[in-house]
Amino acid sequence: MPDEKDQESVIDDVTALAKGLKTTLGEFFSPVVTTMYPEEKSPRAERYRGRHYLRRYDNGLERCIGCELCAAACPVGCILVIAAENTEEKQVSPGERYAKTYEINMLRCIFCGYCEDACPVQAIVLGPEYEMSDVSREKFIFTKEKLLEPLPPDVEARLKSKEQK
Numbered sequence: 001m002p003d004e005k006d007q008e009s010v011i012d013d014v015t016a017l018a019k020g021l022k023t024t025l026g027e028f029f030s031p032v033v034t035t036m037y038p039e040e041k042s043p044r045a046e047r048y049r050g051r052h053y054l055r056r057y058d059n060g061l062e063r064c065i066g067c068e069l070c071a072a073a074c075p076v077g078c079i080l081v082i083a084a085e086n087t088e089e090k091q092v093s094p095g096e097r098y099a100k101t102y103e104i105n106m107l108r109c110i111f112c113g114y115c116e117d118a119c120p121v122q123a124i125v126l127g128p129e130y131e132m133s134d135v136s137r138e139k140f141i142f143t144k145e146k147l148l149e150p151l152p153p154d155v156e157a158r159l160k161s162k163e164q165k
């Protein structure tokens with residue numbers, strides 16, 4: 001015959017087992033929260049700071065006027081701007097100057113967003129893209145041609161609504 005102590009021990013074990021099963025079953029029937037990345041992507045916050053873009057006006061002119069304020073504001077010195085004069089034959093931006101060269105070294109960038117804040121014409125902006133892995137250092141130098149790619153539509157809409165305020 002099991003004594004009283006053995007009976008208490010069995011009850012404790014069964015209780016512990018039941019508690020464990022309750023947790024397991026609770027998780028089994030609760031909604032799945034795992035995101036099947038990379039097929040599924042979790043949404044970014046509206047003001048998420050990812051890959052940069054250089055914007056154009058609706059008439060196609062580049063917004064950047066080559067003022068270098070973004071480069072001056074960058075705390076890690078990863079922006080290179082070399083400006084050139086607009087001419088009657090070659091009008092690239094609405095101002096007197098445009099960025100002949102515009103480069104960002106993404107390996108140095110800390111995605112602080114200071115460049116976007118410093119830009120007087122909202123030319124440089126940070127978008128929602130965060131997948132930028134690559135296999136060579138050279139590919140992390142984002143040139144003007146690469147940065148001038150069209151903005152994702154949701155970012156363009158956000159910036160347009162900001163301008164209208």
Ligand code: SF4
Pocket residue numbers: 070073074075076077078079104108109110111112113114115116
């Ligand atoms: S996000 Fe910050 S670190 Fe990156 S380029 Fe802009 S100012 Fe520099």
Ligand code: SF4
Pocket residue numbers: 063064065066067068069070071081099118119120121122123124
């Ligand atoms: S991106 Fe803006 S701040 Fe930077 S050089 Fe162009 S106009 Fe000036």
